[in-house]
Amino acid sequence: MPQGLPRKIRYAFVVQGLLLVLAVVFGVSVLTLFTRDAIVQQRLLVEAEAFWERVAADAPRPPLPRTRTLDGHYRPAGRDVPVPPEVESLAGGVSYDYRAHRAVLVDRRPEGELYLVLRTDTLDQLMMASAAAMILVGLLAAVVITTLTYRKSRRMVLPVNRLAEEVARWDPSHGDLTAPLVVSGFVEEPSREVRALSHALHGLAGRVADFVQRERDFTRDASHELRTPLTVIRVASDMLLSDPDLSAYGRRSLERIQRAARDMEAVIDAFLILAREGGIAPVSEEFEVRDVVLEEVEKARPLLGDKPVALAVSGEASPRMFAPPAVLGVVLRKLLVNACHFTERGNIDVRIEPDAVTVADTGIGMSPDTLRHVFEPFYRADAFSPLGKGFGLTIASRLARRFGWELLLDSEPGQGTAATLRFAPTPAA
Structure with missing residues (x-):
């Protein structure tokens, strides 16, 4: 039963x-x-x-x-x-x-x-x-009255229970969305209420599937469309930077434009990866984690500008990972951008461990209340701060969950923040 x-x-x-x-x-x-x-x-x-x-x-x-x-x-x-x-x-x-x-x-x-x-x-x-x-x-x-009443109640409730089991096993992404759920195994025809509930669940699943598909299509199309103007911006800024007569002020402005373009490309990459969620996964390969870390650290150095902050990589581990290297790069980029924005002096240490990468800074840190909401979209502890839009850690967290990684934050106000990305390394051959 x-x-x-x-x-x-x-x-x-x-x-x-x-x-x-x-x-x-x-x-x-x-x-x-x-x-x-x-x-x-x-x-x-x-x-x-x-x-x-x-x-x-x-x-x-x-x-x-x-x-x-x-x-x-x-x-x-x-x-x-x-x-x-x-x-x-x-x-x-x-x-x-x-x-x-x-x-x-x-x-x-x-x-x-x-x-x-x-x-x-x-x-x-x-x-x-x-x-x-x-x-x-x-x-x-x-006994007779209880048995008869129980059987009648059971016949009334059992179709609802079977319908719940069908819903629990039903995957709209792989099932047939053109017909409602079928509750089988009964001699009698399911009641009008059960049929109505089945049709309602089918309709809801169809609407949810359509909504998710529209969201993925929009994210994919918008991301692809944004790549063309970004390519124009990067090429034009590279040509202007090659001009020997460019003033120092103009050079600094162009470098800021290039950094913003790279940040936008990172956001587009993250959107494209998340748009594939539940569909085709990005191409994975085996790579050295240290190579991706060093590349992202070098990209993040210009974000510090003239700040008295030392950005360094530590740790002797050399883990290998089977995953899309771009995904790891996007996650590390988000963590490094946060560390560079919120650290005015001291150091940022990127520590490579056998099964994790930790980005630890000596910045302003976060309160326990902020830590509880830090992964929520558009959440910022200081709503008037011009730094960030409250979306970076949300993207990093979603990407980590997408590939089975774990993103942990440990922070104290005034002491700094340590963001740890824990993963399962590929065993050595």
């Missing part, structure tokens, strides 16, 4: 059945006890009234009720007639001794004292048999 909602319903009906059984047993037991006591009391009161009527008729010796189950004792007023001590000491009214299967009526009047002792063993057996029969009938009725 499928798990989930049907199992919960089964447990609910089991608990309901047990409670119903307890209620039936308790109710029948209490009803039997009250009925037995009412019959006994009525019998004793009728016998007592009949005896007192005979006394009132001035019978010389009114006969006491004596049968196989009833025994009577009478002590007239002013006479000393022996009475069994176990009944003489009882208070007036009807007393019950369930263990001895006995009931005693003590009726004290001015005419005398009447003691009636009724043996109830036969009545108790009859009442117990009746109670057992009622309990059995009640239990059978409870």
